[in-house]
Amino acid sequence: MRHLTWLAGSASFKQLALLLIATFLMGGSTRPDVMSLIVLRPLSVLIFACGCWTLRHEQWRQAPFLCSMAVATTALLLLHLVPLPPVLWQSLPQRMTIATLDHAAGLGVVWRPLSMAPSLTWNALFALAVPLAVLVHGLQLSHEDLRRLMVLVLVAGAISVLLGFMQMLGDADTGPYLYRLSSRGTAVGLFANRNHQAVFLTTLLPMLAFLTTERDTLARHRGRTLFLLFAAVAVLMVILLLLGSRAGLVCGIFGLLSVAIMVRLRMSGMRERPHWIGTAVIIGFSIVAILIVIAVASGQATSVRHALNSSSSDDLRFLVWPVAWRSALVLLPWGSGIGTYQPVFQMFEPAGMLRSTYSNHAHSDWLEVVMTGGIPGVVLLVAMVAGFGGALRLAWQRRRLSGTALAWTGLVIILLCGIGSFADYPLRAPIMSALFVLACLWVRTGLDRRTLHDSGVPQHQAGSSNDLRA
Structure with missing residues (x-):
């Protein structure tokens, strides 16, 4: 019954839960012209303002890295929008093209920002x-409240799976798609893009492993919870095979490994570990593997067929990446401005790539950040990777402590999002950006010394506060 009382909590918890529900319903697309953003973004700004009003000084001081990254990212976008003197912005790479257009249009001397x-x-x-709204409210929540939000995410995942089945069974033109421009004929669920749905489904795997291997749950329903875990993993893996997303398939493999590792770590921490646990894990994942083999052998594994049958010349992203990389080098050191990929890429696009469709993103967020953010964007990426590495090292040092399970869940989700971003742009969907911040909060609270102490861990084993701030 504890999971059914997730609505009970502080005002920040209720506001954050409301925002997450709205985001799942209206934030599955990355396009800026989606009508649902007219509701979602003002609601987000309002909830963000409420969170800033109630956020206490000691709360944001306990998460210096997350707050610093949020401030630095926001500052970078604001700097890209500050109007600059004509002499200054015209000296930047490729800006003379814009100056020539200004002169031809008779605009005269124009102050323009760094963004193109x-x-x-x-x-x-x-x-x-x-x-940002997720962050400011998440910093005000307790360990238990943050853990309960995981249930909300899993419920949204179940709805996305069910909606995806309805989309597959229905007509591609009249099916229950939430967005007009969607990957029609595939189980995109709450999203508009099948790759984003695939990455989202893989992030459910570590969450399922975390909730089903909790000590209280295992003490009461060991066999049932492990059976439900393996059944859910099997369903998710089969859906990933049917989606036709190669990025999702790769993330699914890592997600499947994370489930096995997390189950093993959680079971090893039990004082009275049943002797049949190892056998159950082996049997469970054998069943999952058998289902995957059946899906591949029957020809229904669209992701596998897509990976095997597509050549580099057939996939637009392999044509886009070299052009995007060359343009990124030309636009150094400041880039073209965050979010400006589409029109800027068209300035560098060779005539041989012209077709009826257009490249809306680089299909590699790591590369697109370099192109649009320049060296400051690279610095932010390096800082993010360094922060992830530091948290991973700390979690590994404390892997035997029960309180770090939530941190491991968040780390796996961050890793899956990072892998998915190498060949796509999942974090540009509001659903995934909110989930990413939630994962960061899970890592922070999972490594918090007070959380470990409250979980029954001796305080001298929890590490120093300096380790947490690293």
Whole structure:
């Protein structure tokens, strides 16, 4: 019954739960012209303002890295929107093309910002409202409240799976798709893009492993919970095979490994570990593997067929990446401005790549950040990777402590999002950006010394506060 009382909690918990529900319903697309953003973004700004009003000084001081990254990212976007003197912005790479157009249009001397498409950078700035609102409210929540939000995410995942089945069984033109421009004919669920749905489903795997291997749950329903875990993992893996997303398939493999590792670590921490646990894990994952083999052998594994049958010349992203990389080098050191990929890429796009469709993103967020953010964007990426590495090292040192299970869950989700971003842009969907921040909060609270102490861990084993701030 504890999971059914997730609505009980502080005002910050209720506001954050409301925001997450709205985000799952209206934040599955990355396009700036989606009508649902008219509701979602003002709601996010309002909830963000309420969170800033109630956020106490000691709360944001306990998460210096997360707050610093949030401030630095916001500051970078704001700097890209500050109007600059004509002499200054015209000296930047590729800006003379814009100056020539200004002269031809008779605009005269114009002060322009660093961004080559300010309206798109403004859109990127507004898109930060959802993850920032999640952050300021998440910092005010307890360990238990943050853990309960995981149940809400899993419920949304179940709805996305069910909606995906309805989309697969229905007509591609009249099916229950939430967005007009969607990957029609595939089980995109709450999303508009099948790759984003696939990455989202893989993030459910570590959450399922965390909740089903909790000490209280195992003490009461060991066999039932492990059976439900393996059944859910099997369903998710089969859906990933049917989605046709290669990025999702790769993330699914890592997610499947994370489930096995997390189950093993959680079981090893039990004082009275049943002798049949190892056998159950082996049998469970053998069943999952058999289902995957059946899906592949029957020809229904669209992701596998897509990976085997697609050549580099057939996939647009393999044509886009070299052009995007060359343009990124030309636009150094400041980039073209966050969110400006589409019009800027068209300036560098060779005639041989012209077709009826257009490249809306680089299909590699790591590369797109370098292109649009320049060296400051690279610095933010390096800081993010360094922070992840530090948290991973600390979690590994404390892997035997029961309180770090939540941190491991968050780390796996961050890793899956990072892997998915190598060949796509899942974090640009509001749902995934909110989930990413939630994962960061799970890592922080899972490594918190007070959390470990409250979980029954001796305080001298929990490490120093300096380790937590690293």
